[in-house]
Amino acid sequence: MDTFLIALPLVFDPYVLTVIVLSGMFGLFMGAIPGLSATMATALLVPVTFFMxxxxxLAAIVTATAMAIFAGDIPGALLRIPGTPASAAYTDEAFALTRKGKAELALGTSLAAAVIGGLFGSLVLVFAAPMLAQVAKNFSSYEYFWLACLGLTCAAFISSGDPAKGGISLLLGLLIATIGLDPMSGQARFTFGSIELMGGVSFIPAMIGMFALAEVLRSVTAVNPPPEVPQAAIGNIFRGLGGVLSKYRKNLFRGSVIGAAVGALPGAGSDIAAWISYAVSKKFSKEPEKFGTGHVEGLVDAGSSNNAALGGTWVPALVFGIPGDSITAIVIGVLYLKGMNPGPTVFLQQPQLIYAIFITFFLANLLLLPLGFASIKASKQLLRIHRMVLMPVILIFCMVGTFAINNTVFGIGIMLVLGLIAYLMEENGFPIAPAILGLVLGPLLEDAFMTSMIKGDGNLLTFFERPIAAVLGVVCVLIWLSPLLRRRRGRVAAE
Amino acid sequence: MKVSDAISGAVFVLLAAAVYWFTKDFRQMPGQNYGAAFFPRTIATCMAGLGLLLVVRGLRAGGPWAASFDWMASPRHIGNFAIVIAVLVAYILFSGTIGFPLAGFAGLLVLILWLRGPAHWLQAIVVSAVCVAGMMYFFGEVLRVPLPWGLLQGVAW
Structure with missing residues (x-):
């Protein structure tokens, strides 16, 4: 309670509150424009937060992402294009409602579900993170090694339908993380004589390249013409909302629980939470035949789920330094930059900062109501902004933001090279999120691995000697072997 | 360029081989069997394994080795792609000499004029000027990033 009281003035400070409101508006803008995701919003915010x-x-990132995840529903409902991948699961449903003349109900439900789900996710974060931190206090390098492996493995397996390509993307991220001076031996690795590469590939230019530049390239080469913006004004979004929320209160709760739980799994974030919740909603609905025809029930489940997942993803990120999704991968990078190395020790050494993050989560989700309402009202203007004007502005922002980190154009070169690689990879079916996770977790993984090897005198079995490490290790190895086991089972069944 | 899994797998096998080659002279840690090369080589081994898996899968699946992206059929879209890369490269090469205000403005102007069309020249000029001034103020003044003034050093605020 004392820590909470210390944390309160840290958040309720005019400067921090201004940052929260501005980043909220930024997040809504980024989420509402199709093609600009919550991850890209976070990536573009990082160079600015670098100076804070x-x-x-962290308040800026929490607020912007919460807003962006909701705002993705706006073009989903009005144009049938999800603003962010987290809205993709129920875009058709929301658009079907709009076609029935119920755009207000679709947007109102999305907003209310997002606020309630977001608050639930925040509650889960507040209770689960400190409890898990207690457990994690006893972890050694062996447990951290397996946790990092588990997080990376889940990311590679879950984020794409193709574990082999997810795995390669992850390994590429890990490989990029080894560039620079090896902290153990002082050996320069893959620097090719470049002094600038000695310090390694900076995470911010890499991330901006892979998430923002790749997206700009995709956008300027998109062959589909931009969709027509509807002309009708948005009416009262709260009409009939009370009835919907009351009728589907169980769905709200279920969506929030699924969202927070899925979010807390390493490698799974808001988009996967929304897909699962929508599917569960349909399966257990009394009127499953209405799904897809403009039925609000699935919207309640999935709309609350993707925002609840946001709080959930921060649990493994703060407690273990294991990202739940690509946004928290960026967050972990920011935490390291701010000297708040994620892990149980940050709960002991800087609890006021952790509580300040918790408070921000509640504040951001409450602020979603007025700001989200305003963005729905302004949606027609937002959607009219021309993509071919916006993309150049984003590109220049990426260049300046990248330059700002080390005050050198070398970072822009890194951004360009990795942006091109990410673009080519994604177009060939390789997911990018695992590469970013690999880049962020690479140093931790190598450090934990080498420390453990030195402690165990090179004996790999020591990785399985401690009980928790053994369980984590076995789970990890089983996941690695699962494609082989599945194939073998498939063959036996075929015979 | 969209390539078959066999080609992309082969690229990663080659990358793994390159990692082995470049790590051959890395120092061992005294008294240990592993050093700076151990972790990159472990990654490379896994990468080669998965790359080979893709090669086998790609060969089995058949189909064309490579195909161009949809947008490559349109010279307009090829131009869009090229102009983004060209502006980035030009900025890297010249921004230090001519400074951010001019390089940023020119880059934005060229991009908007090309992507949005020359008919929107007034919008391009206004957006470029406002954005560059805004970023100059926000990054240069508020965040104290030493954005180079270059040729405009004489009028720096």
Missing amino acids: APVPA
């Missing part, structure tokens, strides 16, 4: 104290920096 930890609390406003």
Whole structure:
């Protein structure tokens, strides 16, 4: 309670509150424009937060992402294009409602579900993270090694339908993380004589390249013409909302629980939570035949789920330094930059900062109501902004943001090279999120691995000697072997 | 360029081989059997394994080795792609000499004029000027990033 009281003024400070409101508006803008995702919003915010104290920096990211995840529903409902991948699961449903003349109900339900789901996710974060931190206090390098492996494995397996390509993307990220001076031996690795590469590939230019530049390239080469913006004004989004929320209160709760739980799994974030919740909603609905025809029930489940997942993803990120999704992968990078190395020790050493993050989560989700309402009202204007004007502005922002980190254009070169690689990879079916996770977790993984090897005198069996490490290790190895086991079972069944 | 899994797998097998080659002279840690090369080589081994899996899968699946992206049929879209890369490269090469205000403005102007069309020249000029001034103020003044003024050093605020 004392820590909570210390944390309160850290958040309720005019500067921090201004940052929260501005980043909220930024997040809504990014989410509402198709093609600009919550991850890209986070990536573009990072160079700005680089110059802030930890609390406003993290508050900006929390707020922007919460807003962006909701705002993705707006073009989903009005144009049938999800603003962010997290809205993709129920875009058809929301658009079907719009075609029935119920755009207000679709957007109102999305907003209310997002606020309630977001608050539930925040509650889960507040209770689960400190409890898990207690457990994690006893972890050694062996447990951390397996946890990092588990997080990376889940990311590679879950984020794409193709584990082999997810795995390669992850390994590429890990490989990029080894560039620079090896901290153990002082050996320069893959620097090719470049002094600038000695310090390694900076995470911010890499991330901006892979998420923002690749997206700009995709956008300027999109062959589909931009969709027509509907002319009708948005009416009262709260009409009939009370009835919907009351009728589907169980769905709200179920969506929030699924969202927070899925979010807390390493490698799974808001988009996967929304897909699962929508499927569960349909399966257990009394009127499954209405799904897809403009039925609000699935919207309640999935709309609350993707925002609840946001709080959930921060649990493994803060407690173990294991990202739940690509946004928290960026967050972990920011935490390291701010000297708040994620892990149980940050709960002991800087609890006021952790509580400040918790408070921000509640504040951001409450602020979603007025700001989200305003963005729905302004949606027609937002959607009219021309993509071919917006993309150049984003590109220049990426260049300046990248330059700002080390005050050198070398970072822009890194951004360009990795942006091109990411673009080519994604177009060939390789997911990018695992590469970013690999880049962020690479140093931790190598450090934990080498420390453990030195402790165990090179004996690999020591990785399985401690009980928790053994369980984590076995789970990890089983996941690695699962494609082989599945194939073998498939063959036996065929015979 | 969209390539078959066999080609992309082969690229990663080659990358793994390159990692082995470049790590051959890395120092061992005294008294240990592993050093700076151990972790990159472990990654490379896994990468080669998965790359080979893709090669086998791609060969079995058949189909064309490579195909161009949809947008490559349109010279307009090829131009769009090229102009983004060209502006980035030009910025890297010249921004230090001519400074951010001019390089940023020129880059934005060229991009908007090309992507949106020359008919929108007034919008391009206004957006470019406002954005560059805004970024100059926000990054240069508020965040104290030393954005180079270059040729405009004389009028720096």
